[in-house]
Amino acid sequence: MRRRLDMQLDELNELLTHMGELCQVAINKATKALKNGDVSQAKKVQKADMKIDQIEKDIESLCMKMLLEQQPVARDLRQVSAALKMITDMERIGDQTSDIAEIVISENITESMELVELTQMAEAAGKMVKDSVRAYVNQDLSLTRKVIEADDEVDRMFVENKKELVEYIAKDKGKHGERAMDLIMVAKYLERIGDHATNIAEWVEYSITGIRIEGN
Amino acid sequence: MRRRLDMQLDELNELLTHMGELCQVAINKATKALKNGDVSQAKKVQKADMKIDQIEKDIESLCMKMLLEQQPVARDLRQVSAALKMITDMERIGDQTSDIAEIVISENITESMELVELTQMAEAAGKMVKDSVRAYVNQDLSLTRKVIEADDEVDRMFVENKKELVEYIAKDKGKHGERAMDLIMVAKYLERIGDHATNIAEWVEYSITGIRIEGN
Numbered sequence: 001m002r003r004r005l006d007m008q009l010d011e012l013n014e015l016l017t018h019m020g021e022l023c024q025v026a027i028n029k030a031t032k033a034l035k036n037g038d039v040s041q042a043k044k045v046q047k048a049d050m051k052i053d054q055i056e057k058d059i060e061s062l063c064m065k066m067l068l069e070q071q072p073v074a075r076d077l078r079q080v081s082a083a084l085k086m087i088t089d090m091e092r093i094g095d096q097t098s099d100i101a102e103i104v105i106s107e108n109i110t111e112s113m114e115l116v117e118l119t120q121m122a123e124a125a126g127k128m129v130k131d132s133v134r135a136y137v138n139q140d141l142s143l144t145r146k147v148i149e150a151d152d153e154v155d156r157m158f159v160e161n162k163k164e165l166v167e168y169i170a171k172d173k174g175k176h177g178e179r180a181m182d183l184i185m186v187a188k189y190l191e192r193i194g195d196h197a198t199n200i201a202e203w204v205e206y207s208i209t210g211i212r213i214e215g216n
Numbered sequence: 217m218r219r220r221l222d223m224q225l226d227e228l229n230e231l232l233t234h235m236g237e238l239c240q241v242a243i244n245k246a247t248k249a250l251k252n253g254d255v256s257q258a259k260k261v262q263k264a265d266m267k268i269d270q271i272e273k274d275i276e277s278l279c280m281k282m283l284l285e286q287q288p289v290a291r292d293l294r295q296v297s298a299a300l301k302m303i304t305d306m307e308r309i310g311d312q313t314s315d316i317a318e319i320v321i322s323e324n325i326t327e328s329m330e331l332v333e334l335t336q337m338a339e340a341a342g343k344m345v346k347d348s349v350r351a352y353v354n355q356d357l358s359l360t361r362k363v364i365e366a367d368d369e370v371d372r373m374f375v376e377n378k379k380e381l382v383e384y385i386a387k388d389k390g391k392h393g394e395r396a397m398d399l400i401m402v403a404k405y406l407e408r409i410g411d412h413a414t415n416i417a418e419w420v421e422y423s424i425t426g427i428r429i430e431g432n
Contacts, residue, residue: 166393169385177382181400188401 005070012062012083013137019055019090020133022048024126026097027193031122033104034186035115045101052094056087075207082207086136089196089203093129096189096196103182117164118187121157124150125190128197136204147201154194161187221286228278228299229353235271235306236349238264240342242313243409247338249320250402251331261317268310272303291423298423302352305412305419309345312405312412319398333380334403337373340366341406344413352420363417370410377403 026048033041063080066072072080128147135143165180165187206212242264249257279296282288288296344366351359381396381403422428 162394162397166385166389166397169382170389170393173382173386177386178378181378181382184397184400185404 005066005072005076008062008066008070009076009079012059012066012080015055015059015062016083016086017133017137019052019059019087020129022052022055023090023093023097023129026052026094027122027126027129027190030097030100030104031115031119033101035119037104037107039105042101042104046098049094049098049101052091056091059083059087075210078207078210082136082203085203086133086200089199090129090133093193093196096193099189100186103186107179107182115183117157117161118183118190121154121161121187121190124154124157125193125197128154128194129200132197132200132204135201136207139204139208141205141208144201144205148198151194151198154191158187158191221282221288221292224278224282224286225292225295228275228282228296231271231275231278232299232302233349233353235268235275235303236345238268238271239306239309239313239345242268242310243338243342243345243406246313246316246320247335249317251335253320253323255321258317258320262314265310265314265317268307272307275299275303291426294423294426298352298419301419302349302416305415306345306349309409309412312409315405316402319402323395323398331399333373333377334399334406337370337377337403337406340370340373341409341413344370344410345416348413348416348420351417352423355420355424357421357424360417360420364414367410367414370407374403374407 026045029041029048030045032038033045063084066080070076128150131143131150132147134140135147162184165184168176168180202213242261245257245264246261248254249261279300282296286292344363347359347366348363350356351363378400381400384392384396418429
């Protein structure tokens with residue numbers, strides 16, 4: 001017969017996967033909203049962020065219940081504590097997508113705009129989030145490594161974006177100035193999403209190995 | 217004889233005031249670090265953020281203890297729940313000062329720079345944080361109003377900063393481009409600090425009046 005703790009760990013995995021999916025969807029929606037200046041889409045992102053906050057609370061309650069009722073030890077205990085840390089990072093990811101949405105809502109865009117670099121950055125950050133949660137569910141150390149390495153690429157994209165946006169402003173400050181200033185903040189939020197995904201990957205490594213690597 | 221709950225509420229007020237002070241000091245230090253490109257000062261801000269995270273946990277524990285042991289009702293209950301909300305906003309303020317510090321650390325500044333507007337914005341945001349906590353301790357509804365009004369001024373400063381930084385880049389992209397891109401993010405963080413102080417003020421109003429105003 002399976003332990004009650006194992007069933008609860010399965011439930012925890014499902015909730016974490018779901019939270020990770022919500023984050024990924026929020027990142028995609030926020031990027032689309034930004035691309036098209038779509039305010040109603042942006043408002044949906046903010047609603048998704050509230051859902052992410054709610055599922056964080058659900059996972060927190062489940063973890064507390066597991067800790068109190070089952071008093072897990074060793075790897076089980078590490079898995080629960082890693083989950084508690086991971087949801088903090090995922091909740092911040094939700095906040096950052098909501099920050100991007102806020103920029104879309106407060107902007108006054110009349111034309112859609114080509115945002116190849118930023119879209120790629122959003123895709124890369126979204127993939128990091130997805131992979132970090134998959135690494136937790138499958139307890140996959142090679143996948144955590146991939147996430148941590150991918151962060152360098154996202155950081156590089158951020159620097160590139162910054163340079164491009166400076167060129168943009170220098171070319172025509174009246175036309176591009178305000179928009180470029182908004183976009184650099186969006187790029188910064190995406191870069192932070194990459195940092196949070198890296199944190200998640202590091203917590204997954206801890207849950208598997210028991211060794212905690214210094215985060216960023 | 218005073219109720220045990222009143223003594224605990226006093227303790228809660230002291231801790232909240234202390235947390236508010238730590239936030240204010242962090243904002244000041246982060247601004248100074250930014251002004252002088254002072255990396256060691258910036259690292260102190262990040263340490264202060266860890267202290268803020270710790271005191272958040274202390275206040276959370278105290279609130280939980282009060283809720284479980286004393287089962288407060290009406291205004292007492294509102295005060296405890298408002299405190300729980302306020303510390304989330306203060307913790308985010310700490311994060312934002314740490315984000316500013318991170319920018320200072322990752323920058324490569326060789327010269328100090330005149331940042332009149334940004335310094336004023338930091339002062340205004342810091343004052344909002346201080347006043348919002350003072351309003352809680354003194355249960356002062358006129359002070360919460362002042363905080364909420366001050367946020368419009370901080371928002372206005374943010375827009376001004378954005379315009380100035382665009383001019384900066386347009387003037388000499390090679391010399392000012394990268395720095396200006398960093399500074400707009402700092403301005404954004406300060407603007408968010410203003411939002412969090414506004415949230416705190418709104419929670420204080422709720423704790424006094426029982427009416428919750430829509431936050432931003």
